[in-house]
Amino acid sequence: MGVSEGHRELTAEEFAELGKVHCDIWRNPGVVSQQRALVDGELARLRTGESLPVFNVLQGLVAKIKPAPESILEVGAASGYYHEVLRLGGWRGRYLGLDYSEVLIECARRHHPDAEFAVADATALGDVGMFDSVISGACVMHILRWRTALSEMVRVSRGPVILHRTPIAHGGHTRYWVKQAYGASCVEQHFGEAEFLDGLRTSGLLVVEARDIGDAGMFMMRSYLCQKE
Numbered sequence: 720m721g722v723s724e725g726h727r728e729l730t731a732e733e734f735a736e737l738g739k740v741h742c743d744i745w746r747n748p749g750v751v752s753q754q755r756a757l758v759d760g761e762l763a764r765l766r767t768g769e770s771l772p773v774f775n776v777l778q779g780l781v782a783k784i785k786p787a788p789e790s791i792l793e794v795g796a797a798s799g800y801y802h803e804v805l806r807l808g809g810w811r812g813r814y815l816g817l818d819y820s821e822v823l824i825e826c827a828r829r830h831h832p833d834a835e836f837a838v839a840d841a842t843a844l845g846d847v848g849m850f851d852s853v854i855s856g857a858c859v860m861h862i863l864r865w866r867t868a869l870s871e872m873v874r875v876s877r878g879p880v881i882l883h884r885t886p887i888a889h890g891g892h893t894r895y896w897v898k899q900a901y902g903a904s905c906v907e908q909h910f911g912e913a914e915f916l917d918g919l920r921t922s923g924l925l926v927v928e929a930r931d932i933g934d935a936g937m938f939m940m941r942s943y944l945c946q947k948e
């Protein structure tokens with residue numbers, strides 16, 4: 720999910736103001752076809768056995784969880800493609816994908832009829848039940864109340880939580896941006912690693928392993944396998 724351009728840096732105060740409103744891009748029906756076309760191409764390559772670090776890192780971290788989780792909740796699942804990524808990585812089990820965008824969840828249901836999906840906000844997961852593991856990729860970076868989202872993931876997980884595709888700013892300090900994606904604007908934050916690790920710790924998570932997916936220039940894309948303390 721990587722169609723973005725035109726980053727403009729914000730102050731923390733501007734981010735706090737703009738971040739009060741959900742990014743409309745994820746609820747825009749026009750986004751879905753563009754996003755899905757991108758993903759379909761990547762999934763086709765993954766099916767042929769091609770190595771794609773962004774997917775292989777998640778597959779590798781899930782494979783590290785012993786015993787293998789019987790159920791996985793994904794928060795910010797978009798059109799549900801990580802369900803197939805997990806299957807291609809050999810994981811079998813119950814999968815529920817959540818996203819606050821109704822149009823993305825409808826698309827997920829069409830493409831992955833053997834998985835479960837529901838509309839929910841990461842900062843208020845409600846009564847979704849308990850899962851052996853929770854995964855979330857490139858989602859909390861868009862959420863002003865990202866610490867609340869982490870606490871919610873911890874609340875509904877019996878075991879490990881994976882924060883996949885986390886942008887870690889070069890230079891150590893969190894930076895805030897507004898960007899254009901799919902023709903609309905959206906805020907995001909690239910975390911200073913110390914601040915992100917503090918968020919994990921205060922949510923009750925201990926990092927077991929961190930893996931780099933790649934350097935995106937402005938930040939390192941990193942994934943964290945965490946255990947509940």
Ligand SMILES: C[S@@+](CC[C@H](N)C(=O)[O-])C[C@H]1O[C@@H](n2cnc3c(N)ncnc32)[C@H](O)[C@@H]1O
Nearest residue numbers: 720745795797818819820840841856857858861
């Ligand atoms: C950049 S996409 C990442 C999608 C996918 N997880 C991945 O790694 O490719 C961010 C996703 O998070 C979702 N999202 C953003 N804020 C959310 C929130 N507060 N609650 C639930 N989902 C949210 C968006 O709708 C979108 O599908």
